[in-house]
Amino acid sequence: MSEKKSKGQELQKTLSYRKINYFERADKAERKAIFDYAEGYKAFLDAAKTEREACEFAVAAAEKAGFTEYRFGDPLKAGDKKYFVNRGKSVVVFRVGSKNLEEDGFRLIASHIDAPRIDIKQNPLYEDGGMAFFKTHYYGGIKKYQWTAIPLALHGVVVLKDGTKRKIRVGEDAKDPVFYINDLLPHLGGDQMSGKASGIIDGEQLNVVVGGLPYADEEVSDKIKLSVLSILNKTYGIEEEDFLSAELSAVPAFRARDVGFDRALIGAYGHDDRVCAYPALTAVLENETEHTVLAMLVDKEEIGSEGTTGIRCKVYEDLMEEIAVALGANFRKVRFASKCLSSDVTAAYDPNFAGVYEKMNSAMLSCGTAMCKFTGARGKSGSNDANAEFVGEVRKMFAEGNVVWQTAELGKVDVGGGGTVAKFVAELNIDTVDLGVPVISMHAPWEVVSKADLYSNYKAFLAFMK
C-alpha cells in the first residue's frame, strides 16, 4: 500500500457522500462536551415526565437564566429575554434580537413535551379480585402489551370542587409505592400468545393496580376501594367525585440511565420528544443571538396537536403576532421571512428489524441529528415536504456551525409513516423542515438515543440561531 492516494481514491473522497459517526469525528474536548451535556438532559428527563412538569422545568430554568414572563400586550425591545406559558402545559421561551424583524423573521424551534402514556379515566376507581384498580385510556400510539408488568408512576393534577388544584406525583422517589398493569402468566397464555400482538392486551385491560388493603370495617362493601379513597383523602383532600376534573397519567417509573459499557447511549421514558425539547430550551436560554428566536415546547403532538395547548391552537400565532406588533413589524412580512426547525424525533435504523428500513435513507445511530425533508406516509401524504432551497439554506448553516448531521426517512416507502408539527407551522407561511434525534424503540416505555445525536441536535440549534 502506497502512502499516496490514487486518483480514483482522491476523486471518490471528493465526490462521494457518506455519513459520519459523530463520536468518531469528535476530538477529546468535543467528546467530553457530548458526555457532559447528556448529564443535564438526564436530570431533565427525571424531573419532567409530563408536559406540565416539562413546562415547570422550562420556566424555572428560564427564570434562572434571567428570562421574565411575557403577557400579551407587554412592550418588547431588542435584548429582551422572555417566556410565555400557555395553561401550564406548553411554553415558549424567546429572545428578542437586534435584527430587523420584517427582514429577518423569527427563528423558530418547535418541539413537543407530551409523550405516550396511560391516562386515568374520569370515573376510574373500582375493586375486584383483592385489588383496587384505575380504569385508563391510553394516550398516543403505543404497543399496549409493552406497558404491562412494569413499574408505573402517577403524575398529574386533580381540581377539587372548590377549584383548588392538587398536584400528584407518586412513584418517582425510591421510597414511593409504584403502580402496575397486570399481564397473564405464560402458563395460561396459550390463547393470548397465538393471536395478533395488537390483541395481546386490549384497551380495557390496561387497568392500573392502585391498592390491595381492605378498609377495617365489617359494615362496608368495596373495602379496598374505600381504603384507597381514604388515603387519597388524607393525603390530597380528594373525594371520588374529584376524579371528574382530574388529569392523571401513569408513566413508567424508570429513571434515565446510561446504556452500554461505554455509556454511549441513554435509555429513558419519553425521549420523544424531550430529546429535542431540551436542546431547544438550552440553546435559547444559554446563547445570545442577533435573531429573534423562539423555542416552542408544545403539548398534544402525540394525539394530533389538537386542543388549546397543541400547536394547531391559534395561541402560538397570536403570540408571534403580539411580538411582531410590539416591535412595530408587519406580521405578514415577519412570517414570510421566518424559518422553523420542527424538531421531533425520527426512527433510528435498527439492525434487529432491518426489514422495515431502507438503509441508505434511514437515520443511523450516532451519525447526528436527522433532517427529514418530508415525513408522511404512502406517497408523502400529510407531509410538509420542505423546499430544496430551504433545506439548502439550513445545510449551509450546519456546515458553518460544524454540525455532524444526516438526513432520514422514517422507514421503507409504504411500510408505515408518521407526522410532526411541521405542516402546521408551514401553514402560517413559514419555511419549515423536520430535524430531530434518531430513537430506538420509539414510543416504548423506555426508549434509547445516542448521546452524540443529542449533542448534535443542540449544536444544530446553535447553528440555526447564529
Ligand code: MN
Ligand atoms: Mn414526537
Ligand code: MN
Ligand atoms: Mn411520538
